Amino acid sequence: xxxxxxxxxxxxxxxxxxxxxxxxxxxxxxxxIMVGLVFVVCLRLxxxxxRIPLASLEKMLGVAWIGxxxxxxxxxxxxxxxxxxxxxxxxxxxxxxxxxxxxxxxAYLRPILKREAVGWVQGGAIPGGVxxxxxASLALWSVAIVTGRFTAYL
Numbered sequence: 001x002x003x004x005x006x007x008x009x010x011x012x013x014x015x016x017x018x019x020x021x022x023x024x025x026x027x028x029x030x031x032x033i034m035v036g037l038v039f040v041v042c043l044r045l046x047x048x049x050x051r052i053p054l055a056s057l058e059k060m061l062g063v064a065w066i067g068x069x070x071x072x073x074x075x076x077x078x079x080x081x082x083x084x085x086x087x088x089x090x091x092x093x094x095x096x097x098x099x100x101x102x103x104x105x106x107a108y109l110r111p112i113l114k115r116e117a118v119g120w121v122q123g124g125a126i127p128g129g130v131x132x133x134x135x136a137s138l139a140l141w142s143v144a145i146v147t148g149r150f151t152a153y154l
Contacts, residue, residue: 001083010080020081026074031148033067035141038106041113045126045134054120058113061106068103091150098144105137 004010013019041057041064043049079086086092112130120126 001087004080004083007080009077010083013077013081020078023074023077026070027078030067030070030072030074031145034064034071035067035145037061037064037067038102038137038141041109042134042138046131046138047126054113054117054126057117058110061110061113064106068106071099086151089151089154091147091154095144095147095151098140098147102137102140102144105133105140109133109137 013023037060040049040052041060044052044054044057109130116127
């Protein structure tokens with residue numbers, strides 16, 4: 001980790017006028033895309049936003065992965081600036097676990113939506129397991145956001 005922190009890129013992130021602010025801005029935009037769309041999808045699955053067609057949810061998750069990619073790249077850049085701190089930070093490690101679990105849930109849910117969402121419209125009900133998955137996803141992404149903010153202060 002020390003070698004990563006000592007890299008020219010990490011030094012640029014830490015010391016330049018634009019490095020850290022640019023990466024943090026990209027990270028915020030990526031989070032807004034990923035978490036924003038995942039929240040819309042999950043809230044629809046738990047019964048809110050009923051005017052959003054269920055068949056469109058899979059496509060929303062597809063776009064959400066663009067936000068995830070932006071966050072992955074920007075997050076890795078931010079990580080280089082204080083790698084030794086981040087690997088020992090409880091809030092950061094909890095954030096990372098929540099992000100990975102939330103991303104795993106989104107990856108698991110997307111093919112289910114593609115395959116079954118049209119049937120839910122005809123059958124009139126979203127399966128309880130899918131609703132539970134959506135609620136767990138909402139909780140995980142909320143934990144990721146809160147612990148991400150705590151990382152800077154704890």
